[in-house]
Amino acid sequence: xxxxxxxxxxxxxxxxxxxxxxxxxxxxxxxxxxxxxxxxxxxxxxxxxxxxxxxxxxxxxxxxxxxxxxxxxxxxxxxxxxxxxxxxxxxxxxxxxxxxxxxxxxxxxxxxxxxxxxxxxxxxxxxxxxxxxxxxxxxxxxxxxxxxxxxxxxxxxxxxxxxxxxxxxxxxxxxxxxxxxxxxxxxxxxxxxxxxxxxxxxxxxxxxxxxxxxxxxxxxxxxxxxxxxxxxxxxxxxxxxxxxxxxxxxxxxxxxxxxxxxxxxxxxxxxxxxxxxxxxxxxxxxxxxxxxxxxxxxxxxxxxxxxxxxxxxxxxxxxxxx
Amino acid sequence: xxxxxxxxxxxxxxxxxxxxxxxxxxxxxxxxxxxxxxxxxxxxxxxxxxxxxxxxxxxxxxxxxxxxxxxxxxxxxxxxxxxxxxxxxxxxxxxxxxxxxxxxxxxxxxxxxxxxxxxxxxxxxxxxxxxxxxxxxxxxxxxxxxxxxxxxxxxxxxxxxxxxxxxxxxxxxxxxxxxxxxxxxxxxxxxxxxxxxxxxxxxxxxxxxxxxxxxxxxxxxxxxxxxxxxxxxxxxxxxxxxxxxxxxxxxxxxxxxxxxxxxxxxxxxxxxxxxxxxxxxxxxxxxxxxxxxxxxxxxxxxxxxxxxxxxxxxxxxxxxxxxxxxxxxxxxxxxxxxxxxxxxxxxxxxxxxxxxxxxxxxxxxxxxxxxxxxxxxxxxxxxxxxxxxxxxxxxxxxxxxxxxxxxxxxxxxxxxxxxxxxxxxxxxxxxxxxxxxxxxxxxxxx
Ligand code: B12
Ligand code: SF4
Numbered sequence: 001x002x003x004x005x006x007x008x009x010x011x012x013x014x015x016x017x018x019x020x021x022x023x024x025x026x027x028x029x030x031x032x033x034x035x036x037x038x039x040x041x042x043x044x045x046x047x048x049x050x051x052x053x054x055x056x057x058x059x060x061x062x063x064x065x066x067x068x069x070x071x072x073x074x075x076x077x078x079x080x081x082x083x084x085x086x087x088x089x090x091x092x093x094x095x096x097x098x099x100x101x102x103x104x105x106x107x108x109x110x111x112x113x114x115x116x117x118x119x120x121x122x123x124x125x126x127x128x129x130x131x132x133x134x135x136x137x138x139x140x141x142x143x144x145x146x147x148x149x150x151x152x153x154x155x156x157x158x159x160x161x162x163x164x165x166x167x168x169x170x171x172x173x174x175x176x177x178x179x180x181x182x183x184x185x186x187x188x189x190x191x192x193x194x195x196x197x198x199x200x201x202x203x204x205x206x207x208x209x210x211x212x213x214x215x216x217x218x219x220x221x222x223x224x225x226x227x228x229x230x231x232x233x234x235x236x237x238x239x240x241x242x243x244x245x246x247x248x249x250x251x252x253x254x255x256x257x258x259x260x261x262x263x264x265x266x267x268x269x270x271x272x273x274x275x276x277x278x279x280x281x282x283x284x285x286x287x288x289x290x291x292x293x294x295x296x297x298x299x300x301x302x303x304x305x306x307x308x309x310x311x312x313x314x315x316x317x318x319x320x321x322x
Numbered sequence: 323x324x325x326x327x328x329x330x331x332x333x334x335x336x337x338x339x340x341x342x343x344x345x346x347x348x349x350x351x352x353x354x355x356x357x358x359x360x361x362x363x364x365x366x367x368x369x370x371x372x373x374x375x376x377x378x379x380x381x382x383x384x385x386x387x388x389x390x391x392x393x394x395x396x397x398x399x400x401x402x403x404x405x406x407x408x409x410x411x412x413x414x415x416x417x418x419x420x421x422x423x424x425x426x427x428x429x430x431x432x433x434x435x436x437x438x439x440x441x442x443x444x445x446x447x448x449x450x451x452x453x454x455x456x457x458x459x460x461x462x463x464x465x466x467x468x469x470x471x472x473x474x475x476x477x478x479x480x481x482x483x484x485x486x487x488x489x490x491x492x493x494x495x496x497x498x499x500x501x502x503x504x505x506x507x508x509x510x511x512x513x514x515x516x517x518x519x520x521x522x523x524x525x526x527x528x529x530x531x532x533x534x535x536x537x538x539x540x541x542x543x544x545x546x547x548x549x550x551x552x553x554x555x556x557x558x559x560x561x562x563x564x565x566x567x568x569x570x571x572x573x574x575x576x577x578x579x580x581x582x583x584x585x586x587x588x589x590x591x592x593x594x595x596x597x598x599x600x601x602x603x604x605x606x607x608x609x610x611x612x613x614x615x616x617x618x619x620x621x622x623x624x625x626x627x628x629x630x631x632x633x634x635x636x637x638x639x640x641x642x643x644x645x646x647x648x649x650x651x652x653x654x655x656x657x658x659x660x661x662x663x664x665x666x667x668x669x670x671x672x673x674x675x676x677x678x679x680x681x682x683x684x685x686x687x688x689x690x691x692x693x694x695x696x697x698x699x700x701x702x703x704x705x706x707x708x709x710x711x712x713x714x715x716x717x718x719x720x721x722x723x724x725x726x727x728x729x730x731x732x733x734x735x736x737x738x739x740x741x742x743x744x745x746x747x748x749x750x751x752x753x754x755x756x757x758x759x760x761x762x763x764x765x766x767x768x
Contacts, residue, residue: 001538001581006572043564188701220626221443222668223695225633228608229406236404261672261758262626268679272441274621282626285597286604290630293564293608313601316560 007047012241013039014297015209016052017248019097019160019182020131026156026180030129033097035212035297036248041235042295043317053318054292056307057133057300058095059254060086062102062112062120069264071280072302083120084127091128093304094311098130102146104137112137114149121150125157133160133184133300140168151175160184160212160250166197173204184250186214189223189230191237191245198244212298213247219256219263220287227251228294235295249295253287254302285309292317325378327355333371334364341365382574382583386525386550386612388415388452388479389501395451395479397552397585397612403571409637412585414611415451416603416627417481418619419591423458426471436619437476441628444642444667448628450478454505454615455493457484462492469496481505481527481587481615487514494522503527503613505587506554512539516546525550527587533569537581551584552612558592560605567610585612596620600627607631642667643693648717649674654683656724659768661753661760662710663731664691664699672757680761685723689713696731707740714745729753729768 016037021027037051064080065073079085083100090098100121105111121134134150136143147161148171162184164172169185176183185201187193194215201211215234217227237245257263263283266276273279284306288299292314301307331351342363344350353359354375361367361375385398395415402408418436420429433453440449453476457465465484472480473496482493483505490504500523507515508529519526528543528551530536540551555566567586573579588611590602596618606614607630636642646665651674663673665688677684689710691699699705714720714728726748730738732755741750754763 001534001541003533003537003573003579003582004577005533005569006576041568043561044568045561046565046569221629221633224630225405225636225638228634229404229638232404233406265758270441272439272621273625274623276622278620278622279625281597282600282623285601286626286630289601289604290608290634293605309597309601312598313560317564319559319561 005046008040008044008239009047010039010239010241012239012243012246013037014235014238014248015246017182017209017212019133019158019212021156021158021180025158027158028125029131029157031131032158033131038235038295039239041239042293045318050318052297054297054299054314055096056094056311056314057097057099057250057298058090058093058304058307059099059101059252059300059302060090060124062100062117063107065103066107068302069258069280070266071263071277072258075303075305084123087124087128087130090304091130094307095130097133097298098124098128099133099135099300100124101135102137104139104142112142112146114146117146118149118153121154125154131158131160133162135162135184138163140165144168144171147172148175151179151181154181155179158182162186162214164197164201166193166200169197169201170204173201173206176210177204177206182210182212184212184214185247186216189216189218189226191230191233194230194234195237195242195244198247202244208243208247211247212250213245214250214252217251217253217256217287217291219253219260220283220290221262222256222260224287224290228290231291231294231296248297250298250300251291251296252300253291254284254300254306257284257287258302281305281309285313289313325355325375327352330354330375333367333374335366335368337366339366377580378578382578383571384549384551384584385412386503386552386585387501388481388503388525390452390479390497391477393451393478394501395613400571400610401575403568403575405634406638409639410635412612413631413635414607415479415613416624416631417452417454417613417615418450419454419456419483419615419617420468420472421456421458422461422464422468424468426467429468429471430475433472433475436624437478439619439621439624441621441625443625443629443632444671445644446632448632450619450624452476452479452481454481454483457486457489457493460484460486460489462489465489466492466496469493473497479503481613485511487511487518490515490518494518494524500524503552503587505529507539507543509535509539512543513546516543516548519548519550520546525552527552527554528584529554529556531556533566533573533582537579540581540584552587553582553584554587554589558589560602563588563602563605564609567606571610586610587613587615589615591615591617596623603627604630608634641693644670644688646688646690646713646717648719648722649686649688651677651686652681652683654685656722658683658685658723658725659729659764660685660687660719660723660725660727661729662687662689662714664689664694664696664705666691666693666695666699669695673760676757676760677764680764682761682764684764685719687714687717687719687728696733700734700737705734707737707744710737710741711744727751731755
């Protein structure tokens with residue numbers, strides 16, 4: 001019996017965005033990463049091939065993250081004491097990109113300073129050839145204070161600077177524009193808020209191909225369905241031709257999943273939760289794979305085993321294109 | 323797909339007799355198309371037209387119900403491609419597969435922990451839905467023994483897997499109940515399989531290597547009077563499953579294409595690697611599977627998959643919530659501490675489970691925050707000093723709680739000043755940010 005395959009024919013598509021710059025383009029990266037360019041919903045290769053496969057960024061910190069799950073500290077070992085070693089280990093673990101997250105204070109409790117942050121970013125850039133995302137501690141004032149000098153000190157590298165929110169986008173966007181960087185525009189799981197932030201950033205004359213959109217997500221069990229649907233709706237809007245949603249999406253399943261009790265804690269939990277280490281990695285990978293299929297272009301993860309698994313899943317999903 | 327008013331009109335007697343209460347058949351047809359009236363109002367409509375109208379009104383994806391010992395698993399009746407448009411309705415059933423090349427004792431040992439598995443998430447008890455028995459040996463007797471062993475430990479619906487009708491027949495005989503699922507009818511064996519499905523009142527998976535072949539086969543089987551069908555389009559990898567499931571769901575919903583208007587079954591367990599199996603199963607949850615058959619059971623993977631299924635099948639308009647009010651944990655006395663939180667289920671259970679686990683008695687005021695988390699509710703103005711004070715009075719907290727001290731979540735420390743103003747004779751204390759730290763906080767600080 002004949003079956004008519006229904007192909008959606010979308011008027012719009014996602015822009016491509018390139019992260020990192022090689023020497024030829026004024027940076028020092030050994031390679032760059034290009035994401036976006038989709039003209040269909042995720043991985044529907046029978047409609048149109050996916051021009052750039054989604055990528056995995058590995059999150060590292062500027063110092064030993066005392067509040068991370070012991071499982072993560074154990075998996076990484078001593079490298080967590082030195083961001084340079086950690087960056088190399090992340091590259092060796094198969095990361096496509098590195099996300100360096102800055103802490104609000106050093107291990108003695110002194111507030112982080114621009115001088116320290118700049119030195120660490122430069123050292124990490126020297127240690128790895130991968131493109132870099134640099135995220136502030138997530139407090140608008142401190143983010144501005146640290147990210148502006150970092151942007152200046154790394155001019156031309158096409159870093160992604162985050163977190164750029166409605167509260168502080170002006171300062172970060174200005175610094176990114178003046179120094180040839182990109183921004184990660186984060187909004188709280190809402191199509192209209194995401195769109196509005198992109199408009200505000202674009203109004204400052206930031207080209208759209210230097211904005212990554214971060215719609216925020218929740219972990220499995222803790223609101224993933226809100227993030228999932230916000231992403232599906234944003235991607236549908238992009239395909240329907242809404243220019244201010246046509247940006248690649250970044251999400252942080254690593255951060256969200258490892259915040260949950262299920263991943264973080266091994267003691268005093270119900271026995272039905274099963275083996276801790278296995279559960280924790282499933283928590284991170286299942287959060288990631290679910291968001292991948294909702295349209296994520298960049299997944300920021302924390303555990304090396306999760307990176308391996310999620311990259312294998314991406315490989316299998318794009319095979320249809322080859 | 324629903325018929326238009328004009329299409330319906332063509333099926334009516336077109337006599338404009340007004341017996342239905344409408345001036346013309348066309349007016350009545352328009353009302354029918356808008357689903358505002360029932361066809362039964364027209365006493366003159368022919369049997370042929372009735373059947374056609376009923377067919378067009380049937381849901382685009384047929385509902386399939388498997389059952390055993392009072393347990394039911396349903397699949398089908400979905401109406402959307404995207405969960406934000408309308409809630410996905412029937413959660414895909416999880417089935418664990420065993421093979422008949424093991425002794426009955428080994429099968430029972432393998433199944434017992436999975437059959438007994440229960441895990442609680444936001445107050446709901448979650449478990450596997452059933453078991454799939456596969457004929458590996460091809461020997462009907464071995465298969466019957468395996469089915470019997472499975473039945474003995476698992477009072478849940480079964481899927482029987484073999485290409486050989488003779489093997490399936492012995493399994494069905496042993497399985498007994500009506501709500502079993504047979505896997506699978508294919509272009510070579512479909513007539514015998516359809517006959518078995520009919521004889522035993524079983525549902526039947528139809529398997530083929532292309533959608534064309536699959537559609538042709540379901541029509542032939544339907545013509546034999548077997549309509550409780552499930553589709554196995556054959557893919558076993560992430561890309562193939564995504565593409566085929568999307569195509570089948572689109573054809574059913576957008577074209578009302580009846581030959582593929584059935585639930586889908588998928589086999590993540592066919593991948594050898596349990597880690598990969600888990601990712602495939604997670605894809606199947608969001609991407610339209612009706613039945614998911616896995617080969618490995620471990621609580622560490624069953625729990626996240628069952629939670630993901632709850633999340634994806636949540637009503638997108640209405641957060642899962644608990645009743646606001648004053649809750650008692652561990653039999654509190656009037657002088658025991660009082661905590662406040664919101665009525666979003668995830669929030670409430672995070673807090674309640676920690677307090678309960680600590681063994682310390684406490685009162686928990688669950689404020690009506692319209693089902694939002696602490697920070698979301700605060701940002702939306704649903705969990706501020708005024709609202710908390712309102713609920714403290716509304717639920718007559720002081721009738722039971724003597725000590726006027728209220729612990730607020732660490733994430734909303736900013737409201738403590740205003741709360742002290744709203745509740746002048748109360749002491750307001752800021753608790754930890756995360757519920758995990760509550761037991762330690764309660765032991766040390768309260
Ligand atoms: C899911 C979510 C939503 C969902 C709603 C889910 C729901 N039913 O509440 C949606 C998408 C609808 C949403 C909407 C909004 N959201 Co929202 N959302 C989230 C998200 C991702 C997760 C929230 C969550 O479920 N957490 C899990 C629960 C369990 O956490 P919790 O309630 O805080 O409980 C924990 C603790 O507080 C503690 N605890 C709880 N009770 C108690 C009690 C005591 C005594 C103690 C000691 C501890 C304690 O225990 C729990 C576990 O540790 C967060 C960001 C994030 N990743 O955290 C943003 C977030 C909360 N949202 C935010 C905002 C701004 C909004 C909106 C205003 C914006 C918008 N998107 O339109 C709206 C407001 C809603 C409206 N007007 O309708 C902001 C709030 C910022 C701020 N600090 O004010 C956040 C932080 C995102 C951000 N970074 O910007 N959101
Ligand atoms: S009762 Fe039937 S035949 Fe008579 S007007 Fe109504 S629709 Fe037409």
